[in-house]
Amino acid sequence: MSETRNGRRGALPSGVSRSEDLQKRLREHDYLADTGLSTAIFLALKLGRPLFLEGEAGVGKTEVAKVLSRILDTPLIRLQCYEGIDVYQAVYEWDYARQLLHIRAAEAFGEGGDTERVEKDLYNREFLISRPLLQALEHQGPNPPVLLIDEIDRADDEFEAFLLEILSDFAVTIPELGTVRAERPPVAVLTSNRTREVHDALKRRCLYFYIEHPSFEREVEIVRLRVPQAEESLARQVAAAVSKLRTMDLYKPPGVAETLDWAEALVALGARELDEELVEATLGSVLKYHEDQQRAASAGFAALVGGGSGG
């Protein structure tokens, strides 16, 4: 259905008709996706399906939604999930303070007696605060917006069931107002860190992709692209050290985000080569747990700096 709604192109950006084109376009916007990920994004846009991204924290799941909004030149609407999130925080809420004032005003103008009319006035669009999901459905513009539903694993099952409904119909019913339906379904990206298995029914609505830590070469490329001030040799050393850290059995192995933080910190210190002293000074930007820092220290910083960097 979504295909007919979106025309033959789906929600693909103009000039993109194959997954290779999309991969190139992603790169132009500073996001390096491998074949699998760019194929997944391509299919999600083309088939009008939500994209479900899973993977360790910091592998760039959220970034996918951000870069899509840049490529499609459309706003990014983000819903951050948390335990206990409900419809009022995700879809809409009535503006009670203004409603209360409205009743008072009606009272003051002597219209208070007509309760039925006052009540009708109260549940009017102008008193409705739209939260991210409603915003995404109501969006008007040349392109549908990108809807990022971040860390869905943190929300609870009831909310998941509700999301399933929205993602099937791209419509929501507000009892007092009626049904709001998206003219063109938003480009939906869901992310999960896997703290909890998300229900199968929801995943079945989506295309699924598991993002892994990037390979060494790709990570070097990412650093070069995102922290252009970092020289090739430094980028290679940082990527090599990070991939060693990832094998170290840490509580929180560094993700790409940490690699970039680290590279930026090193550049800020004017570093051109990684050495033990610099590692010690900047370790906090790549390892965020005290225990992890200790583990890295006891393994010796020399091991992180030396060899294997392929310099």
Added chain:
Amino acid sequence: MAEAPPMLDAAVAFGRVLRGAGLRVGTDRLVEFVRALEQLDAGKRDDVYWAGRITLTSRAEDIEIYDQAFEIFWDRGGEARTRPSSKMRLRVPQPQDSVLPPKKRVERNEAGREAVTMRYSPVEILRRKDFAAYSPEEFAELNRLLADLRVGGALRKTRRLEPSRRGRHDPRRTLRSAMRTGGEAVRHRYRRARSEPRKVVLLCDVSGSMSSYSRALLRFLHASVIAGTHLEAFSIGTRLTRITKELSTRDPDRALRQTAGAVEDISGGTRLGDAIKEFVDRWGQRGMARGAVVVILSDGWDRGDVEVLAEQMQRLSRLAYRVIWVNPLKAAPGYKPLAAGMAAALPYVDTFLSGHNFDSLEELARAIADAAGRDR
């Protein structure tokens, strides 16, 4: 697009292979797979691979199975593309008739002398009978007993709010009542955090040394999983396997068959420390064990490094609200925790139970339920 019909056939056949290997591949997903292929180049191996992986898998664990199936079906299949053969076999273990111990052995041990008399054994005797001495008929009886067992975590506060006489201000309900009093909020309404059951995580040892008990204990896990919503189940042996999904089928025999299919290390050795470490690393630390009641069902025989086990039990006990250890051997007269693993783990265990017969499982269910009841 001239290739479309054979593509569909191949997709359906591939779906059958994946289903046999344990992936949940419904028709809706297969249709999606074919639609995805239409957008890509169905003649290119990589495009077929990614189209399938993106549409037919839905969790990280699926990917390994998918890769194997793909290799067998598409890479080695040759003409299978158009004429799939049913001879294709995956290395993924096929579901067997029963979980441990294998049926035949039980029958051989039990059938002759005891099976007939035990069929009529009154429930009271059955409740106290050691699982190791159960006959197949008694296992069927056990299912009925377990069906009535309530397993669930004790209550804990959540961030969801419900109406209450005091607590946080509730503008929504205040406004509704103000409507009746001419816009004057005469009575303010409040709400407060709702109580919900704590999460419960069950880790069941399926190694060789537990074989006389794991069948009954897995049935207990099954009864727990289908009864409670906030429950997760894992098997531990040489590795950790998440079996919540497999156990969530209502029919106990089917659920156990699926579980046997998913667990690769049944009846193997035990590396308790490593398995618990994997649990804490991959699931526990990220939230599953936080504030949860964690139950370990194991005899404590560990072939791995005992120090690893002690360290990991300490980590686990810091995350979890309560740690309950269930050891079927504990019921034996004069039992002492001699197994090195058991001795290492005990300091971090809040409640130590036996779990060798139905009565003790009932005790376990009670222990889980009040684990947090005292001070919520």
